[in-house]
Amino acid sequence: MKYIIIAGLILLTIACNSSGSKEHRAQSAIKLYMRGIEYDGGSYQPISFDTLTYDTTGLYWQENREGIKLDSVVTSLYDTVGIFNRKVDSLLNKAPNRFQLRQAEHYKSIAERYNKKAMLADSILQSKGAKYKGKTIHYNMVHTFRADFGFGSKGVFKRSFKLDTGFTVIDFSEMDVKK
Numbered sequence: 001m002k003y004i005i006i007a008g009l010i011l012l013t014i015a016c017n018s019s020g021s022k023e024h025r026a027q028s029a030i031k032l033y034m035r036g037i038e039y040d041g042g043s044y045q046p047i048s049f050d051t052l053t054y055d056t057t058g059l060y061w062q063e064n065r066e067g068i069k070l071d072s073v074v075t076s077l078y079d080t081v082g083i084f085n086r087k088v089d090s091l092l093n094k095a096p097n098r099f100q101l102r103q104a105e106h107y108k109s110i111a112e113r114y115n116k117k118a119m120l121a122d123s124i125l126q127s128k129g130a131k132y133k134g135k136t137i138h139y140n141m142v143h144t145f146r147a148d149f150g151f152g153s154k155g156v157f158k159r160s161f162k163l164d165t166g167f168t169v170i171d172f173s174e175m176d177v178k179k
Contacts, residue, residue: 022052022139022167023049023051023052025167026049026052026139026141026161026163026167027046027049027141027143028167029163029167029168029169030049030141030143030161030163030169031044031046033161033169034046034143034145034147043146043147043148043154044145044146044147045145045146045147046143046144046145047144047145047146047156048143048144049141049142049143049144050141050142050143051141052139052140052141053139053140053141054138054139054140055137055138055139055140066128067125067128067129070121070124070125070128071125073121074118074121074122074125077114077115077117077118077121078115078118080111080114080118081111081114081115081118084107084108084110084111084114085108085111087104087107088104088107088108088111091103091104091107092104137165138162138163138164138165138170139162139163139164139165139167140160140161140162140163141160141161141163142158142159142160142161142175143158143159143160143161144156144157144158144177145157145158145159156177157174157177158174158175158176158177159172159173159174159175160172160173160175
């Protein structure tokens with residue numbers, strides 16, 4: 001029985017000492033940043049934090065192995081369409097005889113088949129790319145707070161913060177406060 005209690009206390013200690021959720025880490029970083037940059041750090045009073053969001057690279061055809069291969073297939077198919085279209089143009093630009101007309105029609109049908117394949121492969125690439133989430137490049141959080149204007153009166157402000165993956169504030173932008 002005492003081993004269960006000791007194990008429970010150890011788990012409770014570990015849970016209390018963990019670094020916290022990403023939301024909490026972002027909020028702490030923003031509070032620390034705000035206390036350091038405001039004119040009167042003692043006047044800063046947090047009001048609310050919005051949900052933490054993140055931006056990803058999101059480029060399926062540049063980061064994912066399957067996406068890279070699919071992109072090269074799409075490019076290759078469109079290149080082939082271009083080759084056959086140029087052959088058709090060169091045959092029709094001259095005064096073509098019947099053989100050249102038949103050959104141009106044949107090249108045109110090949111170009112259309114490759115174009116259909118390329119469009120299908122491109123639509124697969126786009127649909128997979130729309131669902132793809134790349135690696136996180138930074139986090140965003142909107143924060144509403146109260147602080148001194150600098151001449152004694154308080155105001156309510158809203159800022160959108162950008163944080164890196166280590167939860168260090170990179171940048172912020174002012175937002176309109178809606179009442």
